[in-house]
Amino acid sequence: xxxxxxxxxxxxxxxxxxxxxxxxxxxxxxxxxxxxxxxxxxxxxxxxxxxxxxxxxxxxxxxxxxxxxxxxxxxxxxxxxxxxxxxxxxxxxxxxxxxxxxxxxxxxxxxxxxxxxxxxxxxxxxxxxxxxxxxxxxxxxxxxxxxxxxxxxxxxxxxxxxxxxxxxxxxxxxxxxxxxxxxxxxxxxxxxxxxxxxxxxxxxxxxxxxxxxxxxx
Amino acid sequence: xxxxxxxxxxxxxxxxxxxxxxxxxxxxxxxxxxxxxxxxxxxxxxxxxxxxxxxxxxxxxxxxxxxxxxxxxxxxxxxxxxxxxxxxxxxxxxxxxxxxxxxxxxxxxxxxxxxxxxxxxxxxxxxxxxxxxxxxxxxxxxxxxxxxxxxxxxxxxxxxxxxxxxxxxxxxxxxxxxxxxxxxxxxxxxxxxxxxxxxxxxxxxxxxxxxxxxxxx
Numbered sequence: 001x002x003x004x005x006x007x008x009x010x011x012x013x014x015x016x017x018x019x020x021x022x023x024x025x026x027x028x029x030x031x032x033x034x035x036x037x038x039x040x041x042x043x044x045x046x047x048x049x050x051x052x053x054x055x056x057x058x059x060x061x062x063x064x065x066x067x068x069x070x071x072x073x074x075x076x077x078x079x080x081x082x083x084x085x086x087x088x089x090x091x092x093x094x095x096x097x098x099x100x101x102x103x104x105x106x107x108x109x110x111x112x113x114x115x116x117x118x119x120x121x122x123x124x125x126x127x128x129x130x131x132x133x134x135x136x137x138x139x140x141x142x143x144x145x146x147x148x149x150x151x152x153x154x155x156x157x158x159x160x161x162x163x164x165x166x167x168x169x170x171x172x173x174x175x176x177x178x179x180x181x182x183x184x185x186x187x188x189x190x191x192x193x194x195x196x197x198x199x200x201x202x203x204x205x206x207x208x209x210x211x212x213x214x215x216x217x
Numbered sequence: 218x219x220x221x222x223x224x225x226x227x228x229x230x231x232x233x234x235x236x237x238x239x240x241x242x243x244x245x246x247x248x249x250x251x252x253x254x255x256x257x258x259x260x261x262x263x264x265x266x267x268x269x270x271x272x273x274x275x276x277x278x279x280x281x282x283x284x285x286x287x288x289x290x291x292x293x294x295x296x297x298x299x300x301x302x303x304x305x306x307x308x309x310x311x312x313x314x315x316x317x318x319x320x321x322x323x324x325x326x327x328x329x330x331x332x333x334x335x336x337x338x339x340x341x342x343x344x345x346x347x348x349x350x351x352x353x354x355x356x357x358x359x360x361x362x363x364x365x366x367x368x369x370x371x372x373x374x375x376x377x378x379x380x381x382x383x384x385x386x387x388x389x390x391x392x393x394x395x396x397x398x399x400x401x402x403x404x405x406x407x408x409x410x411x412x413x414x415x416x417x418x419x420x421x422x423x424x425x426x427x428x429x430x431x432x433x434x
Contacts, residue, residue, distance in 0.1 A: 056339050082299040083347040086307070091338060091350045121308060122273050130300040133308045137354055144361075 002027045003190060004049070004067040004105075006060075006096050007074025009037045011159065012111060015183035016071065017046050023187055031063050053092030060099035069107035070100050071186055085130045093138035100147060107196075108147045109189055111182070112139050114155050114174050114201060139199070150189045151199035154182045167205025168212045175203035188213040219244045220407060221266070221284040221322070223277075223313050224291025226254045228376065229328060232400035233288065234263050240404055248280050270309030277316035286324035287317050288403055302347045310355035317364060324413075325364045326406055328399070329356050331372050331391050331418060356416070367406045368416035371399045384422025385429045392420035405430040 003020060007013045008030030020028040021044045030041040030048045038048045049063035053074055064070060072093055076084035093110070100108050116136040124132045142149050155177040162180030185202050188210050189195040198216055205212070220237060224230045225247030237245040238261045247258040247265045255265045266280035270291055281287060289310055293301035310327070317325050333353040341349045359366050372394040379397030402419050405427050406412040415433055422429070 057335070083302070083343070085300070086303045086347045086350050090303070090354070094354075118274070126300070130303045133303050137307070137311075 001025060001069060001190065002029060002067045004029045004031055004064050004070045006031045006053070006070060006072045007111075008032050008041060008046075008048075010073055010075065010077075012073045012157075012179045012183050012186075014040065015180050016073065016186055017041055017044055019183050019187045021045065023191075026187065026190060029063070029067055031060075053088050053095065057095045057098045057102060060096055061102040064099050064103040064105050067103075067105055069109065069190055070096060070105055071109045071111070071190075072096050073111040073186070082130055085134045089131060089134035090138050094141050097138075097142055097145060097147065101145065106148045107190075108142065108145075108149045109186055110139065110142055110149065110151045111186070112151050112153045112199075114153050116153065143199075148193075148196040150195040150197075152182065152185060152189065153199065153201040154185075155201065155203035157182065163204055164209055165204065165206050166209055166212050167203050167207065168200045168216060177203045181209065184209050185213065218242060218286060218407065219246060219284045221246045221248055221281050221287045223248045223270070223287060223289045224328075225249050225258060225263075225265075227290055227292060227294075229290045229374075229396045229400050229403075231257065232397050233290065233403055234258060234261055236400050236404045238262065240408075243404065243407060246280070246284055248277075270305050270312065274312045274315045274319060277313055278319040281316050281320035281322050284320075284322055286326065286407055287313060287322050288326045288328070288407075289313050290328040290403070299347055302351045306348060306351035307355050311358050314355075314359055314362060314364065318362065323365045324407075325359065325362075325366045326403055327356065327359055327366065327368045328403070329368050329370045329416075331370050333370065360416075365410075365413045367412040367414075369399065369402060369406065370416065370418040371402075372418065372420035374399065380421055381426055382421065382423050383426055383429050384420050384424065385417045385433060394420045398426065401426050402430065 005013050009032045017028045020026045028046040030046050033052050041048050051059050051063045076088035113135040116139050121132045155175045158176050158178050160178040162178045192213050222230050226249045234245045237243045245263040247263050250269050258265050268276050268280045293305035330352040333356050338349045372392045375393050375395050377395040379395045409430050
């Protein structure tokens with residue numbers, strides 16, 4: 001199974017490509033924005049595709065040619081202007097979804113935010129609300145497709161070492177989760193089709209990742 | 218027919234409430250953000266409802282109780298931060314659409330931007346692209362409902378006096394159109410059910426407004 005990782009150069013993305021390399025039966029193609037980001041992925045023997053999420057759907061579809069699944073783990077990040085929130089976190093995600101359709105890729109895994117409900121937009125502090133809204137509309141767009149989607153809603157991301165143990169129940173209190181564990185949850189979701197059509201939250205817990213992902217069924 | 222004007226205190230909104238007052242058979246309820254904006258509308262004998270578009274759907278639905286149509290002509294405007302583009306132009310519009318459903322209001326007129334296509338987002342200069350994207354997703358959300366919608370795509374807005382003459386054909390070159398004429402097009406659309414389910418561009422032209430709107434059928 002070949003997987004296009006959109007946002008591969010991000011922190012979750014890098015963990016993900018590494019774990020895919022270690023996995024049985026998965027291969028990664030890293031979608032990155034700049035040529036100089038390529039060496040990290042070449043060392044992992046992953047293919048690379050250089051596309052900017054502000055490019056058009058066709059460019060993304062070309063990067064997706066021949067893959068079996070797409071993981072969207074890109075984000076505009078806290079260092080860009082608020083104008084990038086709608087162009088990357090919403091429109092970049094939607095263009096990737098449309099590219100999946102165009103390239104005939106059915107499997108799609110979205111890395112969302114912990115709570116992207118209508119209520120969460122209203123409750124968010126004003127500096128965070130635009131991001132929650134962007135993720136909300138991206139998730140809604142995906143759910144409205146015929147793709148085999150999984151939406152992962154991680155808790156507060158940390159760079160701590162992964163514990164390999166999580167909690168996935170809906171509407172839990174927000175807690176932390178290492179990016180490394182989120183990447184492992186993505187791999188487990190790619191390997192387990194019972195995650196298709198599901199959306200779930202992930203925080204650090206006491207259930208081994210593969211067991212917790214299996215229990216979603 | 219009672220019409221909730223969302224964004225009544227904007228420049229198109231003020232013209233619209235005035236024209237509704239002069240019309241036969243239409244009445245306005247002005248949705249405004251602040252108490253001090255009320256006197257203008259009280260002079261026009263229009264009802265007012267004080268709601269902020271960053272409030273929740275329920276608050277907007279309450280303002281829509283008992284009306285027969287909703288016109289969305291609000292905009293974050295060029296003086297607010299980019300974060301308001303997604304919260305007002307997209308999320309405020311979607312909340313108003315959801316409020317229409319909640320309040321049982323079937324008729325909905327959206328004042329959009331001249332070209333909100335996928336291609337227009339890609340082609341827009343980077344300072345304008347977030348706004349085009351916000352309007353794109355708001356229009357898409359509306360088209361995906363069962364509401365009796367009309368989407369009006371005005372050209373470059375001016376404060377010139379209206380000529381009463383327009384052009385409505387699809388994919389015309391962008392040209393100017395006075396806000397006063399856009400407000401008249403809204404009234405003509407409210408009065409003409411053949412505009413239901415239609416989206417059309419409006420620039421200054423040589424066909425009288427009511428005739429041009431009738432010709433859409």
